[in-house]
Amino acid sequence: MKEELIVSGRLNEYIDPNLHIWGWEIPLYLFLGGLAAGILFFAALFYLQGKENEYKAAVKWAPLLTPIFLILGLTALFLDLHHKPYFWQLYTNIKFQSPMSWGAWTLMVVTPLSIIWSATYIREVFPKWDWKYRWLYQLEEFFQSKRTEMAWILVVFSVILGIYTGILLSAFNARPLWNTSILGPLFLASGLSAGAALIMMMSKNKLERKLFSKLDLILITLELFFIVHLFMGFLASTQVQIEAAELFLGGPYTLPFWIFVVFIGMIIPAFLEWWELKGHHIPAYLPAMLILFGNIMLRFLITYAGQASRYLY
Amino acid sequence: MRYAMAVDTKKCVGCSDCVVACQTENNVPIGYCRDWIVEVVDGTYPQLELEIRSERCNHCANSPCVRCCPTGASHYSDGGIVLVTHDECIGCGACIASCPYDARYPHPDGYVDKCTFCIHRVREGQQPACVEVCPTKCLYFGDLEDPESDVSKVLKKRKYKTLIPEAGTDPQLYFLI
Numbered sequence: 001m002k003e004e005l006i007v008s009g010r011l012n013e014y015i016d017p018n019l020h021i022w023g024w025e026i027p028l029y030l031f032l033g034g035l036a037a038g039i040l041f042f043a044a045l046f047y048l049q050g051k052e053n054e055y056k057a058a059v060k061w062a063p064l065l066t067p068i069f070l071i072l073g074l075t076a077l078f079l080d081l082h083h084k085p086y087f088w089q090l091y092t093n094i095k096f097q098s099p100m101s102w103g104a105w106t107l108m109v110v111t112p113l114s115i116i117w118s119a120t121y122i123r124e125v126f127p128k129w130d131w132k133y134r135w136l137y138q139l140e141e142f143f144q145s146k147r148t149e150m151a152w153i154l155v156v157f158s159v160i161l162g163i164y165t166g167i168l169l170s171a172f173n174a175r176p177l178w179n180t181s182i183l184g185p186l187f188l189a190s191g192l193s194a195g196a197a198l199i200m201m202m203s204k205n206k207l208e209r210k211l212f213s214k215l216d217l218i219l220i221t222l223e224l225f226f227i228v229h230l231f232m233g234f235l236a237s238t239q240v241q242i243e244a245a246e247l248f249l250g251g252p253y254t255l256p257f258w259i260f261v262v263f264i265g266m267i268i269p270a271f272l273e274w275w276e277l278k279g280h281h282i283p284a285y286l287p288a289m290l291i292l293f294g295n296i297m298l299r300f301l302i303t304y305a306g307q308a309s310r311y312l313y
Numbered sequence: 314m315r316y317a318m319a320v321d322t323k324k325c326v327g328c329s330d331c332v333v334a335c336q337t338e339n340n341v342p343i344g345y346c347r348d349w350i351v352e353v354v355d356g357t358y359p360q361l362e363l364e365i366r367s368e369r370c371n372h373c374a375n376s377p378c379v380r381c382c383p384t385g386a387s388h389y390s391d392g393g394i395v396l397v398t399h400d401e402c403i404g405c406g407a408c409i410a411s412c413p414y415d416a417r418y419p420h421p422d423g424y425v426d427k428c429t430f431c432i433h434r435v436r437e438g439q440q441p442a443c444v445e446v447c448p449t450k451c452l453y454f455g456d457l458e459d460p461e462s463d464v465s466k467v468l469k470k471r472k473y474k475t476l477i478p479e480a481g482t483d484p485q486l487y488f489l490i
């Protein structure tokens with residue numbers, strides 16, 4: 001039998017025998033970033049449509065969680081750094097060719113905005129809230145008058161943030177599994193779907209729940225379409241990409257991906273939501289939790305499997 | 314100026330002297346390496362072919378590691394040598410994930426490290442440590458734009474290949490075959 005045997009004398013930590021430079025921190029960061037982007041997108045969108053009192057969970061309640069998600073996400077990113085004391089270098093440079101750079105800057109725009117947005121609603125959500133200082137009340141009033149402007153910035157930057165979570169990975173052509181432009185739209189759709197799921201879970205209003213249930217159904221369909229597209233693209237491409245796809249088509253990631261991400265995270269919640277729309281009663285947290293679970297798994301599996309995919313030479 | 318290196322796979326015996334010379338010259342922490350030996354055996358027994366390569370960073374002319382670095386720590390220096398400025402590096406690992414040759418590693422001190430073509434020696438007119446020490450003289454280093462340099466001369470005479478040029482990196486490490 002014709003064979004090729006490659007022996008390498010290299011055994012660098014985190015690199016060999018398989019790249020494992022990114023652990024749980026980066027996928028968690030991508031998940032939280034996508035989730036926050038999804039919530040903020042819907043908050044800003046429905047605010048601009050003048051629906052703030054109709055869709056309270058979307059515009060007022062769920063955004064209160066986004067500063068927490070974003071700060072946790074940034075903390076995860078920080079934990080991932082090997083040279084932590086130099087963290088600030090990320091914010092003394094802008095490199096447009098590096099997704100890690102403009103993504104970090106996008107977070108610097110979105111995080112403060114998410115805090116301000118939440119602050120302008122906090123007294124409405126928690127009527128007992130007291131700002132203590134007069135100037136804080138003045139600040140609140142000022143920003144309340146600027147909600148429209150903030151919403152416009154948020155609509156744009158939340159989409160950038162959502163798509164960035166995918167582009168961060170797709171920019172690496174050294175890892176064939178990541179190196180596909182469909183990853184940006186896929187992660188954006190999955191972030192939006194996670195955001196919609198969380199809003200649906202928090203909502204106390206039937207109409208709002210129904211709307212986000214429908215939105216989730218559309219987004220899940222879109223995600224499934226992107227996933228099929230992803231594999232079609234790989235299988236019609238070069239050998240390295242065919243091998244990358246095989247990680248999920250018979251390889252070690254096959255079961256977790258198709259069961260956790262596609263079946264439990266997409267197909268079952270889509271079915272439950274469809275069932276609900278047909279008039280049956282399904283507790284809202286059930287599909288929502290499944291969607292969030294599938295979302296986390298998607299990030300973890302793509303990040304891990306991508307590091308196992310490589311050029312052989 | 315365009316610095317490059319040629320590795321004669323027909324002369325290399327895989328003794329790893331280049332690896333040890335580099336570790337000593339550059340204070341590479343124990344257990345890590347900036348250059349390494351790869352042996353590839355091809356064919357059907359008994360018709361086997363063996364290729365031995367001394368590998369390191371390819372100092373790519375279109376390097377994804379420089380492109381992906383968020384801080385500019387990874388950059389092009391003299392003659393296209395790709396370097397990492399240690400105290401600009403945050404250790405995010407983007408460059409490590411972006412290198413199709415896995416030529417970088419995270420130094421235990423936190424920053425990312427890799428082959429520098431011994432730029433500190435080259436600037437003084439010396440050869441990189443690996444080239445200097447190779448007992449079979451199978452490594453050639455120099456300026457590709459100078460037709461009289463060792464590397465230009467040997468590339469004119471011999472057949473050569475680069476590693477995964479389809480990765481689009483324009484590697485500057487040439488393997489004589």
Ligand code: SF4
Nearest residue numbers: 370371372373378412
């Ligand atoms: S071999 Fe890797 S580390 Fe070296 S320049 Fe090319 S991409 Fe960068």
Ligand code: SF4
Nearest residue numbers: 382402403405406408
């Ligand atoms: S690890 Fe350092 S050199 Fe590499 S991309 Fe990050 S900041 Fe740049």
